[in-house]
Amino acid sequence: MDRMKTVTLYADWVPKPDFKLGSKDIDGTLSYLGSKVWKNPRVEIVDKTIPKPGPGQVIVKVRACGICGSDVHMAQADSDGYINYPGLTAFPCTLGHELSGIVVEAGADAINRRTNRPFDAGEPVCAEEMAWCGTCRPCADGFPNHCERLQEIGFSIDGAFAEYIALDAKYCWSLNELVEHYGEKKAFQLGSLVEPTSVAYNAVIERGGGIRPGDAVWILGSGPIGTAACAILKRAGASRVIISEPSKERAELAIKAGASHVIDPTEENTAEQVLDLTKGGGVNLILEASGLPGIVWADIENVIWNGRTLNTTIVIVARADAKIPLTGEVLQVRRAQVVGSQGHSGHGTFPRVISAMADGMDLTPIITKTINLSEVPENLELLQSDRKECKITAFM
Amino acid sequence: MDRMKTVTLYADWVPKPDFKLGSKDIDGTLSYLGSKVWKNPRVEIVDKTIPKPGPGQVIVKVRACGICGSDVHMAQADSDGYINYPGLTAFPCTLGHELSGIVVEAGADAINRRTNRPFDAGEPVCAEEMAWCGTCRPCADGFPNHCERLQEIGFSIDGAFAEYIALDAKYCWSLNELVEHYGEKKAFQLGSLVEPTSVAYNAVIERGGGIRPGDAVWILGSGPIGTAACAILKRAGASRVIISEPSKERAELAIKAGASHVIDPTEENTAEQVLDLTKGGGVNLILEASGLPGIVWADIENVIWNGRTLNTTIVIVARADAKIPLTGEVLQVRRAQVVGSQGHSGHGTFPRVISAMADGMDLTPIITKTINLSEVPENLELLQSDRKECKITAFM
Amino acid sequence: MDRMKTVTLYADWVPKPDFKLGSKDIDGTLSYLGSKVWKNPRVEIVDKTIPKPGPGQVIVKVRACGICGSDVHMAQADSDGYINYPGLTAFPCTLGHELSGIVVEAGADAINRRTNRPFDAGEPVCAEEMAWCGTCRPCADGFPNHCERLQEIGFSIDGAFAEYIALDAKYCWSLNELVEHYGEKKAFQLGSLVEPTSVAYNAVIERGGGIRPGDAVWILGSGPIGTAACAILKRAGASRVIISEPSKERAELAIKAGASHVIDPTEENTAEQVLDLTKGGGVNLILEASGLPGIVWADIENVIWNGRTLNTTIVIVARADAKIPLTGEVLQVRRAQVVGSQGHSGHGTFPRVISAMADGMDLTPIITKTINLSEVPENLELLQSDRKECKITAFM
């Protein structure tokens, strides 16, 4: 029982010529600009020692862990051999951060927020991916998603494509409610979706300010985040949940999650369709989850300009390099706003997502393929090209 | 076609000794303190001339109009012969303000907000009850529910227990969406419920600040407002909608509307039950719709004090004379707040309620009895004592 | 006394080939796209009949009226002879909308919000420029700046470069407080600045959400709006009010108004300066009042990206055609937002600006030149090229 299997990413520290070590980077070890330094990524199944908990930590026996787009990009080399993922990374690192599992051991100071007492073995949990410090100015002010000393589980500290993982108790949230409502198996499936669903929830509810029952919304792109947003906004009372998505398979999932109307942007005039479906009213909230802001922005502004709804909020959740051609007058005349969204921690988001799931927000159809731990490497490769699967999840 | 039947309330202007004419009162005609001046109320079926529209008005052929508690209190005398209703009144007055109907004639400046063009005959509409001026400081600032020159339809200007009613177009909202989704008959039923539902919506969404999906709520009293609040908060994503209500019939309606749990406060320890149902968590929003704040307040504070939820908002929507024994420390330690709610106008409330209804928020089970116009007087009397009916509605 | 002098703009209705009459345009008379139809603008001193008040109107004897940039653009022809102003216009029209004056006559229903009684002759007032209808959906919802049937005083209905003006009472606000604190003369000077100051107030307080005492802010451009914003934000508790402005004269005025630091963007690296002045902290609110978003945007994003302040709000108040090259990741990583601001009506803005002025927010230094009514035409021309005057105001 001392050793365990893990899916570990190796890469070589070969900084590009234009790279300058940042103030928080550690030479040879950690960078906030991964794609500038890491070359020749290799994913391997590796045996490691099962970790022991620090005083505020728990050891979780992993039961499920989903593959995220970031995992794919870390493991994928560009034509120069550098990894595609541009952010915080420290290799070698066990991958995996969309996890659920069971607490098997706990440090003395590891408190279970559900009971407000020390963690007991047997508690089903999921975990945040963002390892916020809790003491910097953003953390002290209540914005852990913008921690100034952030680490990321599965990126810069060992993740959950492993039989066991050590986690600070402060990142863990009980899945007890899900076990009660769905039984263990489904609870761990759903539990592994809490992290990406919380990204969507943070985007539309915390950053987007939510909606009022009877409002209309439009979500661009039904990957896991966009699809989860459909479910959340339907649940928040949207009378119209419009998804624009070219993949028929993914659009189907959005409908299952709660979308009321689908637009295929490759076949229809998206802006016209959104206005038609809302009888010229337009929408109260727009979620940019396509990652193609340069391409979709004209449609977004068209809907706001020509729709009769004031005060529309555009939330940008997908990361993209492209500049957005923003027209100030659209925001002025229509009293609109653009906000950016990052992360999933804080603001009561994780426990609310879990409660909503326990009350019937069942997103398990998002998991379109289940695998075991040793199949993770090949599926990381598959997802470099596949456009049909939504979420591939390893069960252990 | 020149004459029409109406249900008209007569009363005698006999000011009590302590009554002083207020700055906006009109001697013999209008008072903001009805129960201080009006004696011997009589409800009669009376023939009146069908009104002609002013330039900004429409004439609506009434199709449905519900009886509100205020109607009952206006028509009911206390032991001294004075009416029970304490507010703005000018008699004689046609009663009725929970209306739906069809536009049959329109003044030249009567604009239909749905089309942004002059009203056409045939448009199905409902109407606000609060006749706000649109020019005083509260109206100019966006708070029409607190208009400084408020009149009230069915209280100080002729209402809708009549075959026809003249209404300023600015108080009317199209029911077109409801007709499309439910057909005419049900559209007018639902349409007559838009006004009381908007009172509940204004309370929990506008004044209470709404909730986030996954939150828990507790509503005290399932009269029409409390029951509509169950539906709205369920739709807004509440994972637990707890209603406390002694009448089994009314509790049943609350369940139909969306309540997830019922507590009978005459048989159970309400605070304990609320805490049990939320596993000690407590609730994010509390709606006081019982009209008995003195009796229920200890339970409310108990739930907030002992529950683990911070930031609970208590919304007081029911009118009551009794002082509330507020404990400041409960608000301090639990970061809680108390807000008052009045009215239903402005803030995009009516159109959102109509959209939510069109999307499936079907509150017609609240209408427990349907009558015709000439039966209104006897049912106003019935409701002085009956505790089983929820909403009695006249159809024309 | 039947006739009065006015400054009236004439132009010829000669639609450009690509112009299509909009749904609210009136052929030969009114367009929402002025620069597409109006040719050969002529400003003339013209005698007109003194107006009589409608039932809800007052007649105001004008005492002061400032020249706005829009006035200049309406009176200025481009190389093809079309006016420069792109918005709502109906000619011939008396110009002028930054006014103060004295009520000399009032219609029966013209209510003075200060007293909540009919207007008396002698009341000193200023007025909103936006003639909102009070009944469309935006007005009913509390957003008169986005009225669907907006008219504009001095653009599509007769303005205040005249001895008298007829105004709906609902657009008028008493200057009584200013007269008490400053005496009549200065009260009318300040009174004519309430309108542009309210544009700034709406931008930074209503749309920008205000600030907390101790925050830092950065305003780009110290024209009348930017300068007023310095005064408002200083008053709101900003510990650093940074203005970037190339004109030394205007920067001087910003300092008088409340700016704590000036940057000349033509001589300094603006972003570096802002970061230096805030010790790397960055700012909580940014007001784009330069009208050159394409040029300044890189600096704005630089300050947000490199400053340590989260949650910065960028308010765009100046109109500009240029697209803004927005970087989504800046909004995401720094939890920032962009909002547009239009207008000055509603939200309690006018009375709060007047109270702040009465409490010492003296913006009269903005008025760098005073003229009489007959000098308006030549000063409209002067301002086509002059960059030194801030506000030129006619006194009558």
Added chain:
Amino acid sequence: MDRMKTVTLYADWVPKPDFKLGSKDIDGTLSYLGSKVWKNPRVEIVDKTIPKPGPGQVIVKVRACGICGSDVHMAQADSDGYINYPGLTAFPCTLGHELSGIVVEAGADAINRRTNRPFDAGEPVCAEEMAWCGTCRPCADGFPNHCERLQEIGFSIDGAFAEYIALDAKYCWSLNELVEHYGEKKAFQLGSLVEPTSVAYNAVIERGGGIRPGDAVWILGSGPIGTAACAILKRAGASRVIISEPSKERAELAIKAGASHVIDPTEENTAEQVLDLTKGGGVNLILEASGLPGIVWADIENVIWNGRTLNTTIVIVARADAKIPLTGEVLQVRRAQVVGSQGHSGHGTFPRVISAMADGMDLTPIITKTINLSEVPENLELLQSDRKECKITAFM
């Protein structure tokens, strides 16, 4: 240098008959209900070992520490010999929590938020009093003032009436800005006022929602919190800052801090005065800082009911046992709300208070008497009866 002088409170653990050990109490050591268990308080000057820093801690050489009302109540016995302070306490304990000083030693993980680097010796700092855990649900959600495992410096862990104090770095905030603007001596005076000023800031800005420039406010009671609130709200742009306070000395201090009008509630009709001073307008924000809610509440409701201002927020910051006789209809008709306020941590409050002080918000007149460490015990006794001193502060 191994030993230091402290002011330490001793008391005997003699639980009252009705006391039951709470879930977080520790028998003989710590209770959340101090006045139920601690008897015979004795304040003594005691020598203790100078503490060594833990990994995330700093050792601060104390330069100033103010006496708070809570200190007085802990040291004061009622007629049965029990302490007057009802809250969290663990004795023996060094008292003192309104502190400023200089870092003299730092643990390896003690980060200075100002520099985002490890603390250097020599940094001037003040500190929060609330020792929040940073990991419970309230802390994770951004509400450290409501931490579920709160400790309090100077109440349950050793405080700052001592030559040195060990503090978690996460509770410390740099006073560098104050030293730059005021020099060392005044910086430490002001620095010792940051904690109580932050209590006022949290009350009126965070919990009360702040104000808009031009608003009017009313503060009841000019103790240190009420007086600081005058300064904060003046700085936030209040055009009228009304203080009601019977002590002439204290009212004087409020005027120095920023109050524009004083009412002596023992000699004047307070509500009438507030309405007069606002010309019938009423106020936008009311701070209950008198601790006598039962006595002042009728005046508060009178001002809201009869004033013309909607949306007034009443913030309750003073602790009091008395029930408040709340009239729901006042909140309903006037769209008002009541909120409770506790604490000073989080929400960016400390750094904003420091910035506001550095920008001129000089509250040092609040310190009406300065003493040295050994005079603390006699001054704790003096303050049991004295009503003239505002803040007595020990300098070291």
